[in-house]
Amino acid sequence: MILSNSTALHHTCSDEYSAITTLMWPLRLGPMTLSRMRFGLANIGYNFPYDSRIRTTKVEGIHGEYLGKMVSHTHTQHTSKSVIFWIYGGAFLSGNVDGNVPLAANYADKTNSSAFVVNYKLCPEGTVENAVEDVIDAYNFLLASDYVDDASNVTILGISSGGGLAVRLMQHIALNKEFYGGVTVKNAVLICPWVNYDIENLPKSLVENTVHDLIVHQGVFSYVIPFGPRMAEMSDGKSNYRKVSPIFHR
């Protein structure tokens, strides 16, 4: 306990947080690889207890593309068609639908909703712009489907880089009001959103807080940053950090 409390950032953190700080600290010493990142994020759902009531339905687009999964609980008596549009995180390099299903199901259950966990292309196979296109396509498909009545029943939830995609999606909806009939989503939740990808002018916290951050520690930071130019690549093959970053959009 004494060791745990001395490794967390502050003595007011819970014992559980202090303990996990101690247990996870050595992870920053090992080499980071894409496989390790993807394995870790693909298994994030194991933090949640197994729930046999979770039901998933794979959703495909008109050309058979994998758009994501609808998630609900078999016992939930839905009184509305509320849907949480769930955008996972993982620094654009990792994260996947199946790993996020238990998390999305947990929030769906507690809010009497369904959830739609959206699938999008990761880097370096794709770019941030590819991911934005995938998220917009999936949102448009969902609106046209029977899964929701209209956009006013949709909550967007984005985690980290998924939070950045959530902001880009909401900016797209706001800029194309006529296309969407003037209806925007009901609300949105952003969990620690990553919205600035300008690696030439990194925010101070992105550099300094990696020293004690359990999740984005120095090993993750130094591995992710070199992917910046590929992430920010536009259709002309040139990188534009400010254009891909939702924080610089009006």
Added chain:
Amino acid sequence: MKGLPKLCVISSDHECTSDETYDLVEKCRKAGVEVKHHSQKYLCHVYALLPFLPEAQAAEKQIVDFLTV
């Protein structure tokens, strides 16, 4: 940021995306967007997704309350 819906933002003051989260919240509020920002001290990035932490359980309650009101 004009035209964005009501937002609930969960973050920590001591994690890597802290600065940009505050920038985002400020820009949204200036654009007239209603934002509920819950920021905890001393915690790591996406702590809200570690359900065995009391801090994460508090964040989950903030999110569920926001979505069900």
